[in-house]
Amino acid sequence: MTSLRLVGVLTGLGVACALILTLVAQTTAPRIAANHAAYLQKAVLQVVPGGVTQEPLEWEGVQAFEVRNAGNELQGYAVVCETRGFQDVIAFIYGYDPNRESVTGMKVLSSRETPGLGDKIEKDAIFLEHVSNIAVPVENDALVHQVEFVKPGQRLHEWQVDAISGATISSRAVVKGLSDSTALWVPQLKKRRSP
Amino acid sequence: MTADTFSKGLWRENPVFVQVLGMCPVLAVTNTAINSMAMGLATLFVLVMSSTLVSLLRHLIPKQVRIASFILIIATFVTAVDYVIQAISVELHKALGAFISLIVVNCIILGRAEAFASKNGVLDAMKDALGMGLGFTFGLLCLGGVRELFGSGSLFGWHVLGPHFEPWVLMVLPPGGFFTLAGWLWLIELRKGRAT
Numbered sequence: 001m002t003s004l005r006l007v008g009v010l011t012g013l014g015v016a017c018a019l020i021l022t023l024v025a026q027t028t029a030p031r032i033a034a035n036h037a038a039y040l041q042k043a044v045l046q047v048v049p050g051g052v053t054q055e056p057l058e059w060e061g062v063q064a065f066e067v068r069n070a071g072n073e074l075q076g077y078a079v080v081c082e083t084r085g086f087q088d089v090i091a092f093i094y095g096y097d098p099n100r101e102s103v104t105g106m107k108v109l110s111s112r113e114t115p116g117l118g119d120k121i122e123k124d125a126i127f128l129e130h131v132s133n134i135a136v137p138v139e140n141d142a143l144v145h146q147v148e149f150v151k152p153g154q155r156l157h158e159w160q161v162d163a164i165s166g167a168t169i170s171s172r173a174v175v176k177g178l179s180d181s182t183a184l185w186v187p188q189l190k191k192r193r194s195p
Numbered sequence: 196m197t198a199d200t201f202s203k204g205l206w207r208e209n210p211v212f213v214q215v216l217g218m219c220p221v222l223a224v225t226n227t228a229i230n231s232m233a234m235g236l237a238t239l240f241v242l243v244m245s246s247t248l249v250s251l252l253r254h255l256i257p258k259q260v261r262i263a264s265f266i267l268i269i270a271t272f273v274t275a276v277d278y279v280i281q282a283i284s285v286e287l288h289k290a291l292g293a294f295i296s297l298i299v300v301n302c303i304i305l306g307r308a309e310a311f312a313s314k315n316g317v318l319d320a321m322k323d324a325l326g327m328g329l330g331f332t333f334g335l336l337c338l339g340g341v342r343e344l345f346g347s348g349s350l351f352g353w354h355v356l357g358p359h360f361e362p363w364v365l366m367v368l369p370p371g372g373f374f375t376l377a378g379w380l381w382l383i384e385l386r387k388g389r390a391t
Contacts, residue, residue: 006260013252013264017271024275031282039285110289 040080040093040109047095047105048076062185067095076104077189083177086169088112090121094178096136098190102158103134103147103182106174118170127171130161136182138190147179200319204326210303211334211376212383217301220294221335222372228351230290231339235332237280237295241272242304242328243321246312250320253313265308266299273298303331338375342366 044065045051051067052075063080076097083090090111095104108122121127135158137144145159149172155162161178164171210216220238225231245268249256256264277295281288288295298304307327312320343349346366348356365371 002257006257009256010260010263010267013256013267017267020271021274024278028278028282032278035281035283035285 043093043107043109044078044095047078047093047107048097049095049104051075051078051095054078062181064185064189074098079181079185079189080109081177081181083173083180085111085113085173086118087114090170090173090177092174092177094131094181096182096186096189101135101137101190103136103178104132106131106178108174111170113167113170118167120164120167121170121174124164124167124171126162127164130155131174131178133158134161134178134182135159136186138187141187141191143183143186146183147175149175149179201322201326204323204328204330205333206330208327209330209334210327211331211337212380214303216306217303217331218376219297220301221338222369222376224291224294225335225338225342225372225375226346226367227290227343228336228339229287231335232332232351233280233287234291234294235328235335237276237291238298238301238304238331239325239328240276241269241298242307242331243324244272245269245304246307246320246324247317249308249312250315250317256313261313262305262309265305265313269304269308270299303327337379338372341375341378342371346371 041054044054044067048067050069052070053068053072054065055068057064057066057077065078067075067078069075076095076099078093078095080091080093083092088111090113091109092106092111093109094106096102097104106128111119111121113119113121134147135145136147145157148157148160150156150160150162152162152165154160161171161175163175204210206213208214211221217238220234224234245265248268249265252264252268273296276298277288280291280295307324311323315323340350343351344355345363346368348354348360348362363371366375
């Protein structure tokens with residue numbers, strides 16, 4: 001009888017808590033979706049410096065944006081990318097400038113990396129500087145060099161990114177995501193720019 | 196119970212400066228006053244709601260499963276706060292990051308549920324939780340204000356130390372949290388006449 005009461009109390013509490021959470025989740029869902037959309041729009045213009053307006057590209061398999069400057073000329077593209085981090089999936093967006101043939105910036109959209117360690121991918125000045133200036137030249141519809149991950153302080157070429165000491169797994173995850181995504185999408189974006 | 200139930204958490208038994216509890220968020224998210232305020236208010240909300248519910252259900256919850264039940268109640272309110280903060284601002288949610296979820300295991304909340312709310316009436320539990328929550332928010336603001344002031348030259352985002360102020364970057368980094376907490380504890384002990 002006592003055991004039944006224990007199970008009953010815990011089950012009842014669990015059901016009540018689930019109901020409360022369902023109510024809160026449903027009430028806040030539209031507002032959260034709107035906030036995330038606004039945050040994404042802001043991030044698009046941050047990763048493509050000089051961009052003023054943006055237009056989503058109707059491409060299958062990727063969320064990408066065409067960004068134009070104040071003179072309505074093409075300034076670059078922004079591509080959303082997801083990669084497996086240390087804790088969970090890291091979602092980020094990067095900018096691509098087809099004129100400079102370069103990645104122009106990266107911003108993390110969502111991440112659950114360890115505070116103080118893995119979250120350095122959002123704060124480390126050297127890492128952010130490297131990922132804001134990665135050469136991705138295209139020849140014969142393919143990247144000349146894939147984006148590479150190297151040990152801290154060993155960057156020799158503009159297609160390489162230094163690891164972050166203390167956040168090796170998270171920084172490697174971002175660079176791998178960048179490498180895979182740029183290899184797939186940059187040649188197509190380049191072709192779109194100069195058909 | 197008297198007004199002391201409410202006021203003891205504000206100063207005499209302040210969770211940050213006297214009980215020295217919940218140090219994880221105290222040191223981690225107090226790099227700006229806004230973050231401190233948001234974390235303090237989120238904890239205050241969870242503390243008041245969970246203490247109220249624990250007190251209401253204290254005769255129904257068998258003692259064998261009380262801790263599991265308290266954690267369930269606290270986790271529910273923390274998840275609700277997580278949704279609400281996301282609905283308010285994505286930037287704020289990103290800034291507070293994993294520490295919102297970690298409110299579940301903040302020892303102040305479970306401590307008040309076990310030590311006070313489960314043994315007292317609803318009104319007293321609410322008063323105790325409100326006092327402790329405000330005391331915790333006050334503690335966080337004391338750290339966040341000093342760290343933002345010297346680390347960024349601003350307070351609540353407003354630049355107050357002028358354009359020529361060179362920020363002490365260390366203050367917004369993790370060591371700055373330890374230094375500021377140590378400074379406040381020293382000042383408080385000095386006031387009590389126990390420090391040299």
